[in-house]
Amino acid sequence: MSAAKRPIMTMKHQVYQILKKEICDGALPPGKWLQEKELAEQLNVSRSPVREALKQLVDEGLAIEYPNKGVFVKEFTTKDIEEIYEARIMLESYAIKNSVKTLTSKNISELMGILERLVKFYNDNDLASYISVDTELHEYIINLSGNSIIVDIYKRIYSQTQQFRIYSLTTKRRFDDSVIEHKNMVESLVSGDWKKAAEINQTHLTLAREEIIEHFEAKKRICGSEE
Numbered sequence: 001m002s003a004a005k006r007p008i009m010t011m012k013h014q015v016y017q018i019l020k021k022e023i024c025d026g027a028l029p030p031g032k033w034l035q036e037k038e039l040a041e042q043l044n045v046s047r048s049p050v051r052e053a054l055k056q057l058v059d060e061g062l063a064i065e066y067p068n069k070g071v072f073v074k075e076f077t078t079k080d081i082e083e084i085y086e087a088r089i090m091l092e093s094y095a096i097k098n099s100v101k102t103l104t105s106k107n108i109s110e111l112m113g114i115l116e117r118l119v120k121f122y123n124d125n126d127l128a129s130y131i132s133v134d135t136e137l138h139e140y141i142i143n144l145s146g147n148s149i150i151v152d153i154y155k156r157i158y159s160q161t162q163q164f165r166i167y168s169l170t171t172k173r174r175f176d177d178s179v180i181e182h183k184n185m186v187e188s189l190v191s192g193d194w195k196k197a198a199e200i201n202q203t204h205l206t207l208a209r210e211e212i213i214e215h216f217e218a219k220k221r222i223c224g225s226e227e
Contacts, residue, residue: 012053014049015049019053020057023057023063029073034063034070034073057071062074078216080160084157084161089201091150091157092142095144095147095150096144096189098146099141102146111140111186118134131169170215174207174211181201181204184200185197
């Protein structure tokens with residue numbers, strides 16, 4: 001029996017994945033100039049895949065290109081965060097509502113499996129792993145929409161949240177509330193009460209947005225006082 005085929009990673013895709021991870025992890029901070037030549041030397045590749053990767057990052061909204069200046073890691077504003085989370089609420093609410101048409105016993109089993117891992121990482125106080133599984137859960141729900149266009153739009157929007165998602169869980173209170181919200185949302189979804197699931201998810205995303213904005217505003221006040 002032949003082994004399952006694995007997707008071929010092009011050099012451009014590898015470079016893109018590296019840069020995206022560094023942006024999302026904060027290694028490449030907001031406002032950082034992404035110099036094509038410097039990045040090519042650091043990654044030991046030609047400038048062509050770096051140029052293509054930077055173009056994709058700009059297309060996804062993770063970076064911004066200024067004519068005659070270059071490409072920079074995007075600096076998000078409070079307005080950006082509000083708009084991103086408004087879009088997430090709309091898309092995820094649609095997916096939850098539509099899931100009643102696509103939800104199978106296999107889906108339910110997989111959802112409960114994701115939730116089980118989420119709770120485990122919460123109990124382990126492993127924030128990084130918790131955020132990773134949190135991402136997996138929300139993406140899984142979007143896939144339940146059965147709408148490929150919604151899935152593509154969501155991927156672009158969700159990529160933009162990765163830089164600051166950790167800020168939504170910086171307090172113990174939000175971390176505690178987050179796992180309860182996810183648990184209640186998934187259980188409502190698998191029981192067929194999509195309206196309650198959508199309502200819980202909207203509350204969850206609204207609270208996450210408020211926590212992130214509060215962090216941003218506090219950071220601006222600190223930076224302003226240092227000038």
